[in-house]
Amino acid sequence: MSFQLRGVTVRRQGQKVLSTIDHGFESGLVSGVVGPNGSGKSSLLRTLYGYLEVDEGSVILEDRELTRWNPRELASRLGVCPQESEPSLDFRIDQVLALPLGGDLSTMKEQSARLDFLRLETLYDRTLSQLSGGERQRVRLGMALMKEAPWLILDEPINHLDLATGWSLMRYLQKPREGGVLLALHDLTTAAHYCQNLLVLRDGEKVAAGPPREVLTPELLKTVFRLDAKIEWSTEPPGLKVLGVEVG
Amino acid sequence: MGGDSLARHRTLLSAGAVAFSLAFMLALVVGSGQIGWSDIFGAESTLGKTMFWKLRFPRAVAAAAVGGGLALVGAVLQSSLRNPLADPFLLGVSSAAAVGAVLALALGWPGMRFGFSVISALLCLLFLDKVAYRRGVFSTHNLLLAGVAVTYLLSAATGVIVLLADPTRTRGLLFWLMGGFSMLDTTSTAICAVLVGVVAIWMQFEHDKLDTLALGDESAHILGLRPNRFRRTLFLASAIVVGLTVATAGGIGFVGILVPHIARLFCGVTHRTLLPLCLFGGATLTLLADTFARTVISPREIPVGLLTALLGAPFFLHQLRRGKGF
Helix, strand or coil: CEEEEEEEEEEECCEEEEEEEEEEEECCCEEEEECCCCCCHHHHHHHHCCCCCCCEEEEEECCEEHHHCCHHHHHHHEEEECCCCCCCCCCEHHHHHHHHHCCCHHHHHHHHHHCHHHCHHHCCCCEHHHCCHHHHHHHHHHHHHCCCCCEEEEECCCCCCCHHHHHHHHHHHCCCCCCCEEEECCCHHHHHHHCCEEEEEECCEEEEEECHHHHCCHHHHHHHHCEEEEEEECCCCCCEEEEEEEEC | CCHHHHHHHHHHHHHHHHHHHHHHHHHHHCCCCCCCHHHHHCCCCCHHHHHHHHHHHHHHHHHHHHHHHHHHHHHHHHHHHCCCCCCCCCCCHHHHHHHHHHHHHHCCCHHHHHHHHHHHHHHHHHHHHHHHEECCEECHHHHHHHHHHHHHHHHHHHHHHHHHCCHHHHHHHHHHHHCCCCCCCHHHHHHHHHHHHHHHHHHHHCHHHHHHHHCCHHHHHHCCCCHHHHHHHHHHHHHHHHHHHHHHHCCCCCHHHHHHHHHHHHHCCCHHHHHHHHHHHHHHHHHHHHHHHHHCCCCCCCCHHHHHHHHHHHHHHHHHHHCCCC
């Protein structure tokens, strides 16, 4: 089973945000999408969950083109955490968390207990406007993980989270599942430690892909991330150290 | 829905139903001329009987349908556009409906005003919908600004039609524009009430989709709802309600903002309770306003639209000042 991009080009407001990307995300792996700011990480994820329409090429989930999926069915296969919250009505948190489950509050509470590292039950009685950035992120993640969807697409999942919550999340994502996990990450150390596979983007183009140890080289850091750096790999976490950084 | 919130849902809806029933009965009982039980249900036709069945009863039904419909549409537009200011009047939809209705009246075809106003309301929403999409992305900001421009343009058009109309019709037109229930006929009231009811039932069935849409377009998409398609369906339903209510009662403003805002204070933002509460609340408010408007300086009448504006505008400014969007 896989999630395939075949020659995908996406334009927004006349500008190419992704150009002819061919890539496959395999099930059973945690895959990271990395790249500098504006390289197209979020656009790539949005294309995968169908929020951005493809101008050329196609997106194929489990051997079926994305546009041929019934929206409800697709929503049950994908657990998605977008990067930012949109302006919305001031829902109470328990109501928001129950939305992916069709408003079923009792199932929502069972699932929240399973996702204990997000401590969602402490937020139930509050409303969206009363939350901090980190609390909002916990709610977004809660919504994405609520249905136990086989594929997870999380855009910068550990943004705004405190370290303990972030690491618990990354450990949770390592558990075996039917589909795969796709993460957009800006922190290479996290990406190297927790992802089995990386896709590197620059200006909407695929630059490199493969296991972190093969992909993250001093040359790549220099050409893609504008970093003059030494890299030190270790068997102990965090696995990768970027040393002696000079911005060039 | 858990036990607590289900109980609360039932309590609020019961309270709404009781308030509505009381306001409806009050509207039937209060007024010039004595009407007894024998007039209402008796076999022989009396002046009282005619007054009750031809005037007071249809008028109460119309006030309830118009108020309930406007509050419902206000709530739905605010959620689907995620803007607390969204309201049929602010978006220019009511102005469009008014142009249609005024045109029909000025041409001396009062029976056609429903068709005219529904069609022009729909055209207006379709136009706004088109303006709101900038390069495929829905922009609430664009929509509201376009609404303001459209309102001015259409108000000017209405003014021109009134000026050019037969002078004998001008006074009636102006009074109708201010909003009121004094020129009703039974058939059109029935049509209005039935269609508002149908739209209300449909919206109630879609309450979970409305919740999803209120969370944002991208979130709705992620949860399996295609926001643009659903919003267009909502626009169509809203145009029908606004067209019918404006053709029935002219420009009754602020019900669409006032009632949903107050209702949310009691039931929060989820639509399962919000929609019926708006329906009851809008109907109650409009029934009370109309009863007051036709009795306080009887035999003359205050246009109901002026009354709701006097009540609604300060409340609205107060909400704005507190900066509490929803």
